[in-house]
Amino acid sequence: MDAEIKAEFERNGFLFQEEEEQILQKCLSMCINYSLSPSDLVSNWEIYYLNRQLSGLVLESSHMDGLLLYIQNDMKEKLIKEEPHLHIYSSNDVDMLLNDEHDSNKEDNFESPSCLHERPFSETSNGSSTPTTNEKPSSSKNSKIINDRITPFGQRINKFVSQFTFNTQNQVTQSRSQELENEDDDVIRRVQPGERCSLHIHSSQPEPGCRFMFDRVEDRFNYLENRIKRHALAYAASGLHGEVTDATLASQNSMFAVGMVCSDGEGCLNGKSILLQGSVEHSGGQRVRLDLEKLDQFSLFPGQVIGIEGHNPSGHCLIASKVIDLMPYSDVTSLPPAKRQAIDHQPNSEPSMLRMLSMVIAAGPFTTIDNLLFEPLTELLAYARRRQPQLLILMGPFVDSEHPEIKKGTVDRTFDEIFHVEIIRRLQDYTEFMGSSARVILMPSTRDANHDFVFPQPAFDIHLPEGMKNQIAFLTNPVLFSANEITVGCCTVDILKQLSSEEISRKPAGAHGDRIGRLAAHLLNQHSYYPLYPPFESVPWDLSLSPEALEIPSIPDLLLLPSDLATFVKVLTIGEGNEGETIKCICVNPGRLSKGIGGGTFVEINYNGDPESTNASVIRI
Structure with missing residues (x-):
């Protein structure tokens, strides 16, 4: 094609003297990138040549940059004429x-x-x-x-499209934001503050500035051993199972054993490679092979602590007759007050507002991969200004280490500068616009380039102006907090995607299972935000910091698990409470606010006392 380009230029009287190969290479790139034929390229050059009033008929390399800009602007004007709804960011x-x-x-x-x-x-x-x-x-x-x-x-033509709505049949109480959405007067919206929600943090470990990379084998051993022992004690206290015994002992009688699922090799689990590792107390930490042929259904993954009913006639293989993967909750209604950390002491004075909360939930990345303009975040904040939620929850990554420009090192600002200018300043403007009733929560991700690469992860250490401290809160990853007495658990590590690649399951013939819901339920059944062991290589697991930060002490009302998997809002049913009632939890994957070069999804929730009367919508940009 470069020969055709050269011939077309010479046919129109233009000559090549120096840098011929370099000029032809640039011309070839223009033809490929903008779908131009050699004759179209030469036509654009003639117009550019006449407009710039260039002298001489010799092509020079310095002219090519100007020709490229001319072609770009010409293509842009044509797109605007053809697509009247196209927005050109300048x-x-x-x-x-x-x-x-x-x-x-x-x-x-x-x-x-x-x-x-x-x-x-x-x-x-x-x-x-x-x-x-x-x-x-x-x-x-x-x-x-x-x-x-x-x-x-x-x-895009439609900036926001409701992709999925949860509980559409329930007529939920309209929030103040819905009542005001038809008002066009910006000033009126500013001077009418909404109801401020209360906010309490149940755990704040690890602390910002903590030292990490001091993880020892002893720390991991103690963590895994304590998990097995807690499960064994919980099963024994429930009175529903027999006494916990050593699974490695040969016996013809039925036994009940508790241990951790693991594999006998390096690869993923399969039906022939499943082992059960007991605790040091009951079996000296020894392992025994599991035979699951008699089970109609099960769902197992490495690191899962389970109870097994079965028998071991030879001492080398435990033949399972039943698998119990739910660790009972001793108290699902409250947490010890000592573990609560109040962000403020301004709960709602009206009893009717308790257990009611409007939220907008989004997870990063917050900018598309072709720039660092953070356009999706701008659109999200514009949405929040209209809807006026009581709580805006933003989960990292904010400055994504996987962004092409950051990976290449082509940005001319530090990561902290990008975070403060593009994220913090926008949120400060948002809270100033919304008034004192607005609250924002920020949680980091292990993909944040401007934060500690460790899990569990401390909160951002940001010093805000005095007026903003009570409106913008920085929380750890993972975290359990409550707002208006509604407990929310959150972890920004993509544990759902990791579990999906490690889980092995079986279901009865003809049964229809909810795989995504089952993966999310594993976290609540195991009382852990990260029950997988060994962890993925991409997860900087450090148990020298705060292993209790990974625990889920009670079933939250909302469980936020941002993931690359399909966006969803599901109600999970987890066992029974103290009085036999069914305990339910709304699990939410808001997706990613940006996906590639386009917009992604986020979730809006109006919680009204219980899951049955709660309304949630998945919004796609």
Whole structure:
């Protein structure tokens, strides 16, 4: 093709003297990237040549950069004419977003999901809702600025689409944000503060600035041994099973053993490689092979602590007749008050507001892979301004170490500068706009480039202005907290995806199982945010810090598990409480706010006392 390009230039009177190979290589790249034929490229060169009033007919390498900009701007103008709803982000747009200007143009450009409720919807076959009318187009006034850039994120027509709604049949009480969503007066919304939610942290370990990479074999041994012993004590206290015995002893009688599932090799579990490791107290830490042929159903993974009913006639293989994977909860209703850390002492004075909470939940990355403009985060905050939730929960990564520009080292700012400018400043503007009633929670991820690479992970150590300290809270990973007496557990490590690749299961013929729900239930059954052992190589597990931080002491009302798996909102049923009632927990995977070069998903929840009357929506940007 480079020969055709050269021939076309010479046919039109243009000559090559120096740097011919370099010029042809650039021309070839233009043809490939912008789908141009040699004749189209030469036509664009002639227009550029005449407009710039260049002299001479000799092609120079210095002319190629100007020709490239001309072609880019020409293609951009054609796209604007063909796609009236296409938004072209320019340097003016970026300045507007960073300065958080509250004007009418911004309200038009950053339309919130509340606008979707103000016009008719059409239901698709998969239950998602799409607007029946087009949105107001927005475009940049200065489309010829060199810094203009067409981002695929800006090419969407519908900014927010309700992808899935949980409990649509229940008529939940409208929150203040829903009552105000039709109000267009920005000033009115600012001077009407909403109800402020209470916030308590049940654990805050490890502390910021802690020392890590001092993990010892002894720490891991003690952690695993204590897990097995706690399960054995809980099974014994329940009175539903026999006395815990040594599974490695040969016996024709039925026995009940407690131990940890492990593999006899390096690979994943299979039906022939499953071993049960007992505690030092009952079996000296020895292992025995498990035979699961008699079981109709089971779900096992390495590191899972289970109870086994069966017999071991030879002393070398435990033939299982029943597997118990749920460790009983001694008290599912409360935590010891000593473990609670109050963020403030301003609970809601109205009893009717207790056990009611409106939340918007999102997980990173918060910017697309083609830039560091954080456009999805800007859209999310615009949505939150409209809906006015009491609590905005943001989970990392914020400065994603997997972002192409960060991995290549091409950014001209430090990671801390990116975090403060792109994240903290936007959140400060958000809280100032929303007033004192708004609350924001930030949780780190092991993928955050500006934070400690360790799990469990301390909170961000950020010094905020005095006015913001009671509105923006930095929590550990994982964490258990409560807001308006609603307990929320959260872990930003993608444990669901890791369990899905390690789990081995069997279900009865013809039975339909919920695999995602089963994976999430494993965490509650095991009382652990990370029950998998050995951990994935990507997880910097350090048990010298705070192994109790990985424990789930009680079943939370909400369990937030951001993952690369499919976004979902599910109600999990976990055993029974002290009086025989069924205990339920809403498990949420908000997905990723950005996926590749496009927008992702987040979740809005209105919790109203219990899962049956709670409404949740998965929103796709």
